[in-house]
Amino acid sequence: MSEQTGIAYVHSTWNVYCGCTLAPGCEVRNRCWAAALAKVRGWNFEKPHLYWGKDVWRHPYRWDEVARRARMCRLVFASDLGDLFQDHIVVNRLRSRVWKVIRETPNVLYYLSNKVPENITRFLPTDWGEGYSNVWLAVTVTSSKTLHRMDILRDVPAALRAVSAEPLWHLLTNINLSGFGWLIIGGESGPQWSRSPMRLSWARELWAKARKSDCAYFFKQVSGLRDEYGIDALDRLSFGKTGGALQARRRPKTPFPLQPMPEKGIRFTDEEWMRYREAEEAVSKRVRNPDTDVEFADPRSADDRLIRHSSGEAARCVQEEYGVLPMDDECRTTASKSSPRAAKRSGAL
Numbered sequence: 001m002s003e004q005t006g007i008a009y010v011h012s013t014w015n016v017y018c019g020c021t022l023a024p025g026c027e028v029r030n031r032c033w034a035a036a037l038a039k040v041r042g043w044n045f046e047k048p049h050l051y052w053g054k055d056v057w058r059h060p061y062r063w064d065e066v067a068r069r070a071r072m073c074r075l076v077f078a079s080d081l082g083d084l085f086q087d088h089i090v091v092n093r094l095r096s097r098v099w100k101v102i103r104e105t106p107n108v109l110y111y112l113s114n115k116v117p118e119n120i121t122r123f124l125p126t127d128w129g130e131g132y133s134n135v136w137l138a139v140t141v142t143s144s145k146t147l148h149r150m151d152i153l154r155d156v157p158a159a160l161r162a163v164s165a166e167p168l169w170h171l172l173t174n175i176n177l178s179g180f181g182w183l184i185i186g187g188e189s190g191p192q193w194s195r196s197p198m199r200l201s202w203a204r205e206l207w208a209k210a211r212k213s214d215c216a217y218f219f220k221q222v223s224g225l226r227d228e229y230g231i232d233a234l235d236r237l238s239f240g241k242t243g244g245a246l247q248a249r250r251r252p253k254t255p256f257p258l259q260p261m262p263e264k265g266i267r268f269t270d271e272e273w274m275r276y277r278e279a280e281e282a283v284s285k286r287v288r289n290p291d292t293d294v295e296f297a298d299p300r301s302a303d304d305r306l307i308r309h310s311s312g313e314a315a316r317c318v319q320e321e322y323g324v325l326p327m328d329d330e331c332r333t334t335a336s337k338s339s340p341r342a343a344k345r346s347g348a349l
């Protein structure tokens with residue numbers, strides 16, 4: 001639980017457990033920051049770890065009281081350390097208490113994001129009706145393969161449906177925003193060898209689609225080492241340098257005004273922006289393998305990464321990122337798949 005979170009599009013986060021049983025099948029499992037947090041703390045991430053203490057359950061009531069007096073509301077990302085709709089005995093038992101808290105704190109607006117929309121209907125409270133007015137339901141979509149989650153959520157009644165396209169790994173060409181009121185976009189953060197770069201042109205195209213569908217759009221970050229980095233990138237690309245209000249960071253309208261949020265994230269200086277554009281240009285130099293008709297990044301740069309980061313994980317990430325390892329014979333590919341060090345030993349690199 002965090003009173004002030006680093007996630008720019010909400011005010012706070014609220015968690016009563018940390019852990020996710022969806023991890024084995026989750027496409028971002030290896031890059032999930034909740035899993036990383038659990039690892040640091042020595043918890044088994046695939047088994048929800050409860051946060052004990054009455055304060056965990058009292059916080060929403062305190063936020064509600066403050067919001068009620070101020071006649072404003074607080075936007076809270078609930079359960080960002082583990083999916084609230086995962087089917088696990090511990091979470092199933094806690095869920096009714098979570099719904100009770102949500103029902104009793106109407107001045108707190110809850111943002112519930114998940115990756116298993118097929119479970120939502122069966123785990124909603126019996127008095128859900130057309131949706132609690134203080135709950136926004138969201139699904140995470142990272143590529144076209146997971147777009148079907150939006151179709152499932154579209155059939156669930158909710159005060160507002162949102163889609164969180166972060167980390168954005170591919171352009172969502174066939175995204176259908178009808179029925180959705182908020183689109184959040186973000187590039188993947190982390191070290192260069194492990195993050196999958198998001199092109200700004202993808203973010204720009206999605207911004208145009210959101211605008212066409214009258215859907216609020218929030219550009220969270222470029223893909224970079226740190227999160228919340230380059231928050232004005234889309235402004236620079238789409239609107240020119242605005243030097244003021246960010247036009248690409250909008251939240252949906254709420255029945256009551258949101259508290260003004262402190263601006264979070266790091267803007268680009270002119271110099272950083274130039275460097276970023278050059279780097280993006282370099283990454284986007286993609287070539288097509290004539291045999292397989294698969295497009296992949298400049299083999300030299302991918303090769304360099306393999307050499308620089310000698311671990312099996314790096315090889316796997318590059319393979320995932322480009323769909324193909326940039327090796328030119330069977331022997332090199334096999335050796336590099338096991339580990340770049342082994343590849344070096346075998347003389348492949």
Ligand code: SF4
Pocket residue numbers: 019020021022023026027028029032033034035080081082083115
């Ligand atoms: S579903 Fe969410 S919390 Fe669970 S492993 Fe995937 S990213 Fe992490």
